[in-house]
Structure formats: structure tokens, C-alpha cells
Amino acid sequence: MTEISGGRSLKPAWIDLLIDDPSLDFSRLLQDWRWLLVGSFRVVVGSKFGDWFVERLGGAVEMLDMQRGQLRQVAGSRDEFYQLIRIREKQEEWLRSDLIAVLHERGIVPDAGQCYAFSVPPILGGKVDPESVELMDLAVWVSFCGQIQEQVRNLPPETEIPGLAVSGGVGLDPSDGGSA
Numbered sequence: 001m002t003e004i005s006g007g008r009s010l011k012p013a014w015i016d017l018l019i020d021d022p023s024l025d026f027s028r029l030l031q032d033w034r035w036l037l038v039g040s041f042r043v044v045v046g047s048k049f050g051d052w053f054v055e056r057l058g059g060a061v062e063m064l065d066m067q068r069g070q071l072r073q074v075a076g077s078r079d080e081f082y083q084l085i086r087i088r089e090k091q092e093e094w095l096r097s098d099l100i101a102v103l104h105e106r107g108i109v110p111d112a113g114q115c116y117a118f119s120v121p122p123i124l125g126g127k128v129d130p131e132s133v134e135l136m137d138l139a140v141w142v143s144f145c146g147q148i149q150e151q152v153r154n155l156p157p158e159t160e161i162p163g164l165a166v167s168g169g170v171g172l173d174p175s176d177g178g179s180a
Helices: 078-084 088-095 097-105 137-152
Strands: 010-012 040-047 054-057 061-064 070-075 114-118 133-137
Touching: 061 078, 070 078, 088 097, 097 114, 114 137, 133 137
Parallel strands: none
Antiparallel strands: 040 054, 054 061, 061 070, 114 133
């Protein structure tokens, strides 16, 4: 976190916003998104909320959005992506930099292998605010979101969901506060 005098935060640093770990096994990490993330791609970088930016063979960069269950092109090339991600509005939109700044001020900072997660995912009616954010194992969150998004993708908006099944031992137990 970059600071100005008096200890007030100016804006999050790149390390606060991005996951850039080439040792991650992306084919395994993103396996529960294969229903949406098809074809060849290379991971460029991830957000601390578990969203991923992938480069296609033609050079376009797409964002795999965990909360919306969408894959959308955000740049025509890697160079354009690096230019756009420096723009504050794009950082707020793609990386939730404004929310991360608040979380950092509250001392909520993920360790290696962790990311920010919503205690109730927005797709299930959860709020996108600092009180709804917790730390979670990155692989658990990415898997959980992929499974949930696949199950609800064809439902009309505002559909009530009586129960959800999550395979592979991944799940949120209300008795443990939603941690894995």
C-alpha cells in the first residue's frame, strides 16, 4: 500500500491488487471453469478476488469474472491490457482497487495462496462491500465460484435457489463462518 504523510493510504500497490505466481498450476486451478473457458489460452495475471486475465492465441486479453460468471474481452493485445490496467477506473472495475484499499485499512490482507472472497457470492444475493469480504484459499474460491456459476448460468435473473451442490469437498459450512 502506498502511503502519504499521516499514514493515510494513497492507493494499493500492484502487489496488493494482483496475483502473479507462475508456479500456480492453472489447468488445475481453472478446471471448474472449463465450461466457459474453452480453447487455448495463457494466463496473464489474476486479481486478488480470484478473477483471471487470459491471453488468447490471437493476442486478445479476456477477463474471467468469478462474480458474474462471464468471460469478456478487455483488450485487443497484451500491450493494450497493460496500458488499460494502469487507468484508475479500470483498476476499480477489474481489480476492485477501491474495495481492496478499504480492506487493507482494516488489516484484511491475503497471504500467499489466499484471495479475497465474498461470504455470500453476489450471484447468490451477497453484497459487494467490505463487510461481505473474507479471506479464502485461492483454489477453493476459484473452484467454488466455477461450480456455482455453472449451476446457475441458465437460470432467469432473480430465480430462487433452494439448494446447491458443490463437488470435490469444496463448500461453505455456515457453522465455520464460510472458511475452507
